[in-house]
Amino acid sequence: MRTYLSNLIPSLKKFSKQLDDVSLLTxxxxxxxxxxxxxxxxxxFRANKELIISHDGKVEKANWDYLGNESLLIEKQNESYLFKHGFFDDNILALKVDxxxxxxxxxxENKYDVxxxxxxxxxxxxxxxxxxxSKKANETIVEAKKKRILVPFKTSQGIVEIEQESSVHSPSEGANAYLNGKLAPNGKYKFGFMFYVNIEEGKVKSVSLF
Structure with a gap:
């Protein structure tokens, strides 16, 4: 088996599926x-732990087994290999030599020739x-946060600041809510004379007229 050095694979761990997903493997x-x-x-990799290896159509039979602890064993006729989890998704399987x-x-194979x-x-x-x-997604989130502003609303419990994209909007469900510089405590807040806002875990859960 040809092996390669790669500094990239450890950084992909959070994106990887687990090696015990044998249905994807088989x-x-x-x-x-x-x-x-x-x-x-x-x-x-067959479900019965048999491993079929085709070298340009010439078949070799071997065995494989998932040993737990993110370890995979491949046993050929004259040699055996123990691998650890490297990276795994629908397209690529990277096994780390123990x-x-x-x-x-x-x-x-569906991706190989193309x-x-x-x-x-x-x-x-x-x-x-x-x-x-991932970088682009993080940049998008950061840019979205930059565009938001804290809009003050006078409530029965004091001035509540809601994180909004515009000051002309009423409180939006899911928006962060702050009271005295901290996430607003859980409760039902009366905003002005017309409506109420339910806040849970520092976020606007719902807006109602009563």
Missing amino acids: KNHWVIVDTVSNIKSVYI NKNEYVFFIN NLNTFDKLINFLELNYIES
């Missing part, structure tokens, strides 16, 4: 990434779909 065929060999090796900072990479057939493409895919997407 329902797909996984192509091992090997940029040196021209042989296409497909690993088929006690080493090296990974074996597999690609869902998009992901080299180590570089695989890494670019992971960076684009997880690291960059």
Whole structure:
């Protein structure tokens, strides 16, 4: 098995599915990434713990087992491998060689011939779909928060400030509410003469006329 060093994989852990999701493992065929060999090796993890390995159509039979503690055992005729969880999703399976900072990479066969057939493409895919997407999502959240302002409302309990996008809006459900610089305590607040606002856990839960 060809292994690769990667500093990216540990940073993807929060995006990864767990290795004990054996249904995802067994329902797909996984192509091992090997940029040196021209042989296409497909690993088929069967539910009965049998492992079918096809090297350009030539079949080798082996066994696999999930051992718990995010560990996967692969036993071939003359050698056995113990792997730890690296990264796992519908497209990519990265297994960490036990006690080493090296990974074996597999690609869902449905993605292999079209998009992901080299180590570089695989890494670019992971960076684009997880690291960059996460950054953009965080930037969007930050920008949205920057646009919000604290709008003061006179209530029966004092001045309550509601985090809003505009001062012309009435309190919005789900908006943060502050009293005396802190999240407003739970309760029903009378806003002016016309309506009431229910606040729970520092957020506007509902707005009503009574």
